[in-house]
Amino acid sequence: MSDRKPDHERVRRASPELPWVDLPAEGRATWPECPGHLWEPGEAWWNRNWSTPAATQWGSEEHDLAVRRGELQDLWDRERDTKVLAEMRHLEAALGLTAKARKELRWRIVEAGEVIEMNGQKLSNKKRFKIVGSA
Numbered sequence: 185m186s187d188r189k190p191d192h193e194r195v196r197r198a199s200p201e202l203p204w205v206d207l208p209a210e211g212r213a214t215w216p217e218c219p220g221h222l223w224e225p226g227e228a229w230w231n232r233n234w235s236t237p238a239a240t241q242w243g244s245e246e247h248d249l250a251v252r253r254g255e256l257q258d259l260w261d262r263e264r265d266t267k268v269l270a271e272m273r274h275l276e277a278a279l280g281l282t283a284k285a286r287k288e289l290r291w292r293i294v295e296a297g298e299v300i301e302m303n304g305q306k307l308s309n310k311k312r313f314k315i316v317g318s319a
Contacts, residue, residue, distance in 0.1 A: 206294045207237035207286075215239060219251055225261035226254035237293045238280035249275055 215234030218227045230250065233239060242250065253275040256268050277285040286292070 202290050204290045204292050205241065207240055207291050209237055209293050209295045211235045211237050212239040216247060219254070222251075222254045223258045223261075226258040229257040230254045233279070233281060236281065238286065238291065241280065241289075241291065246279055249278055253279065 212235055215231075218230045222230060233250065233253075234242075253272060256272045256275070259265065260268050260272065276282055280286050280289050280291055
């Protein structure tokens, strides 16, 4: 007799794999107005990063994190205090602005019209590699 439990009594121990989220390479077309208290370096950071592909996934919670990151950019440019760098890196990871953070969040950047596939599904409607030069 088998020790295997019937299907209705079995419990899956491994956590289910979350699907990847495809981010448009062109990024976000519009974004919130920069808070008035940010100086020029913070405002430049604000405008640059709200136009990134990761910003397409930002909601109200990430808005507050982005404001804080802009404030830290201002502080860094004024005082060059290395204590703020750790918090800046932490916020960039929380906002999905690093490659490692995007991998952990299961975000991937795709070009317009590109379709990615995993586990036997369609990978792309474009060629992934291009041969450069001739032999």
